[in-house]
Amino acid sequence: MSEDFNRLRVLWPDHLGLARGKYVPAALAAHGVRHCAGTWALGYDRQMTPETPGSHWHEGLPDFSATYELDDIRPGWEPGTRVVVADLSDADGPTAVAPRTALQRAIGGWQALGYRPFVGMEFEAYLFARDDRGEWAPLDTPGAYVYGTGPSVDPHGLIDAIWQACDGANIPLESVNSEYDTPQFEFTLRYRDALTAADEGFLFKLLAREVAHRHGLLLTFMGKPLSDRGGSGLHLNVSLRDEDENNVINDVGRDDGLSVLARQMVAGMLAHHQALAGVCAPTVNAYKRLRPASLSGYWANWGYDHRGATVRIPSERGTGARLEHRLSDGGAVVHTALAAVLQAARLGRVNQLDLGVAEGGNGLDSIEATVGVPGSLGAALDALELDTELVEALGAELVGQHLAVKRSEWNRFLSATTDWELREYLPFL
Numbered sequence: 001m002s003e004d005f006n007r008l009r010v011l012w013p014d015h016l017g018l019a020r021g022k023y024v025p026a027a028l029a030a031h032g033v034r035h036c037a038g039t040w041a042l043g044y045d046r047q048m049t050p051e052t053p054g055s056h057w058h059e060g061l062p063d064f065s066a067t068y069e070l071d072d073i074r075p076g077w078e079p080g081t082r083v084v085v086a087d088l089s090d091a092d093g094p095t096a097v098a099p100r101t102a103l104q105r106a107i108g109g110w111q112a113l114g115y116r117p118f119v120g121m122e123f124e125a126y127l128f129a130r131d132d133r134g135e136w137a138p139l140d141t142p143g144a145y146v147y148g149t150g151p152s153v154d155p156h157g158l159i160d161a162i163w164q165a166c167d168g169a170n171i172p173l174e175s176v177n178s179e180y181d182t183p184q185f186e187f188t189l190r191y192r193d194a195l196t197a198a199d200e201g202f203l204f205k206l207l208a209r210e211v212a213h214r215h216g217l218l219l220t221f222m223g224k225p226l227s228d229r230g231g232s233g234l235h236l237n238v239s240l241r242d243e244d245e246n247n248v249i250n251d252v253g254r255d256d257g258l259s260v261l262a263r264q265m266v267a268g269m270l271a272h273h274q275a276l277a278g279v280c281a282p283t284v285n286a287y288k289r290l291r292p293a294s295l296s297g298y299w300a301n302w303g304y305d306h307r308g309a310t311v312r313i314p315s316e317r318g319t320g321a322r323l324e325h326r327l328s329d330g331g332a333v334v335h336t337a338l339a340a341v342l343q344a345a346r347l348g349r350v351n352q353l354d355l356g357v358a359e360g361g362n363g364l365d366s367i368e369a370t371v372g373v374p375g376s377l378g379a380a381l382d383a384l385e386l387d388t389e390l391v392e393a394l395g396a397e398l399v400g401q402h403l404a405v406k407r408s409e410w411n412r413f414l415s416a417t418t419d420w421e422l423r424e425y426l427p428f429l
């Protein structure tokens with residue numbers, strides 16, 4: 001093992017998408033680390049939901065292990081520090097509620113059918129700076145425009161710094177540009193095998209936010225941080241390869257170049273659309289983004305190069321053929337959202353589902369789809385629980401843990417008095 005680092009940052013994604021872990025000295029890198037199982041009961045408020053699956057609530061909150069192969073240690077973005085994304089295990093084997101375990105299970109399901117999933121990810125995010133009162137406010141970029149690059153959209157040079165950090169960390173950015181609204185950016189990561197893609201997506205979010213922090217800025221992947229501007233999505237571009245490394249999304253014998261397998265995958269994604277929202281849009285805020293006419297993945301529909309469809313089929317065929325799933329936002333746990341989408345697609349194959357007609361409306365002032373996502377996080381969690389086929393595929397214990405913590409989050413929201421309510425009613429009531 002190389003001696004060019006003095007500490008290792010052991011990281012793993014939790015159920016909230018947070019990067020949990022520990023620093024350890026390089027001399028002890030081979031030993032792995034341990035953490036408390038009570039972590040799986042935590043919400044964003046740091047309170048534990050009692051009896052959460054995976055927390056071993058009645059067993060005294062014991063430890064679980066984070067382990068890895070030394071060959072998986074990779075460059076980091078802090079001086080003298082390397083990073084690794086760990087596997088988690090406890091007394092029962094691989095930790096059932098761990099997002100990375102769920103993704104490995106989904107990948108294994110496809111491998112049993114003779115295919116390997118590959119994924120490219122697109123992240124959208126808004127940039128905030130401190131205002132005169134010390135509050136976070138959207139960065140002022142009056143010269144910005146969609147598909148912008150350079151100082152007019154990035155006056156602090158943050159995007160340059162993120163790119164350089166990604167180069168050093170071997171996280172392959174494919175493109176970066178400003179988005180339709182300001183100060184919003186899109187970051188596209190190069191496609192990889194599904195596990196590597198998820199690990200690098202997870203690391204990218206952490207890297208980007210930490211680089212922003214060093215610049216005194218806040219980069220947020222929240223789905224709808226600004227009510228007067230568009231939302232931020234996480235688009236998952238999925239393809240499969242067979243044993244001969246052929247991209248099996250293709251079928252040159254069909255008019256549209258799209259294989260029966262690909263059509264079955266899309267049909268599976270749409271059949272489980274409402275339940276997928278409970279995983280891919282796992283925050284209260286996510287449902288501010290998921291609205292009709294928002295080009296956000298609201299509708300259970302698909303289309304050829306159609307941004308008003310949840311599953312967009314880009315025009316590329318051959319090695320570049322892929323299925324773009326547009327429901328998720330950056331609040332999703334990357335590994336879990338990808339696992340859920342892959343499992344839904346696999347169920348479409350296993351059940352040999354037929355795909356209906358492509359969306360014929362423009363997605364803005366006309367639409368043919370009739371089924372949308374549930375209207376709130378609470379309703380989406382109910383839809384997820386009722387979809388027993390997807391729950392079994394994703395893992396009943398993981399879904400149970402997700403439902404327990406997220407329903408606590410939803411109930412906290414329902415009982416909270418918001419700033420909007422105070423502004424709207426306090427002067428009059």
